[in-house]
Amino acid sequence: MVPRAYPAPSDPTTTAVPQHSRPASPTRRTTTAVLQHTVRAPTRTEPRLPWTSKLGQVRRWRRLPIQPLHTLVLYWRIKPNHERELTAEAGFPSFSSVRPHYVYSTPSLEHPGMIKINYHGGPPCDPDGHGLVSGGVDAVERVARWIDEFMPGRVETASGPVERVPCMYSMTPDEDFVIDFLGDFGQDMVIGAGFSGHEFKMGPAVGSILAEMAMDGEARTVAEAGVELGHLRINRFDGNPMGNAKDL
Incomplete structure (x- = not known):
């Protein structure tokens, strides 16, 4: 730019x-x-x-x-009749929660009927390595537990996220x-x-x-x-x- x-x-x-x-x-x-x-x-x-x-x-x-980390972008299915309340138009915010795990989210936007709720972090990785699509089970479980505790009844967690997109962070200490x-x-x-x-x-x-x-x-x-x-x-x-x- x-x-x-x-x-x-x-x-x-x-x-x-x-x-x-x-x-x-x-x-x-x-x-x-x-x-x-x-x-x-x-x-x-x-x-x-x-x-x-x-x-x-x-x-x-x-x-x-600077340490590269492997992380996942997770999209979860919103339960019926709760789709609108998790949108920006309805006032749902972008937020982060640092306890018990560092979880963050944005309003439902990219994919209708889904919401992005992620774990901030992941294991160290080699940016030239392979297999980034696999893994991330711990992150998925942490986010699912967080959703069930803080957003009960609004997001489907039993079947896991609908989409898992591999991503990398470049972390400073x-x-x-x-x-x-x-x-x-x-x-x-x-x-x-x-x-x-x-x-x-x-x-x-x-x-x-x-x-x-x-x-x-x-x-x-x-x-x-x-x-x-x-x-x-x-x-x-x-x-x-x-x-x-x-x-x-």
């Missing part, structure tokens, strides 16, 4: 972005896994999510404490993002990673921040709004492997 639109170049695999005041190598290229194309620019941006730690090893960056310039590269490399299961809903804001950092050398919009990004810097792990860890 960039804050302004620019004409598309003739090469369909690239997107041109303007040069800023810092000198740049003409051979520097930015690869973004999210956009699935290559961007020629003076600043490299790396939003590679679960692959961040591996990428750091290959490119000899400092190792970031404190579950806060990493948004920063990358070490020895000065302001020529920006990293956004470790979103810990929250990247989708934060995507537009994070994309704007990373674009401003890459193009202007600073995140001006959030600075003008009085938002401090210091607690998202990589150096929060210096001498403290848990970073901004909280006791939930």
Whole structure:
């Protein structure tokens, strides 16, 4: 995401972005896994999510404490006559519950008659591995017990979720993002990673921040709004492997 639109170049695999005041190598290229194309620019941006730690090893960056987790997106059947009350139109909220398990949900939206209720977490995994579709039995059982206790009579749990979609988190120890310039590269490399299961809903804001950092050398919009990004810097792990860890 960039804050302004620019004409598309003739090469369909690239997107041109303007040069800023810092000198740049003409051979520097930015690869973004999210956009699935290559961007020629003076600043490299790396939003590679679960692959961040591996990428750091290959490119000899400092190792970031980011652990990929295998998780599941679960869709459950709503019991008859309760479909409307679990929609946003009826006032049903997005929510999270941290005890006894970290469970979260959004109103019934994507699939009529179903609601997404998930367990926040999962076992460590290799993002290049296989078998992500399997597993997750513990998560399903935890969510089913939570539903029966806190939403009795509204959601069908006896037959399990209707749909299980494999997903990955890129977890930091404190579950806060990493948004920063990358070490020895000065302001020529920006990293956004470790979103810990929250990247989708934060995507537009994070994309704007990373674009401003890459193009202007600073995140001006959030600075003008009085938002401090210091607690998202990589150096929060210096001498403290848990970073901004909280006791939930």
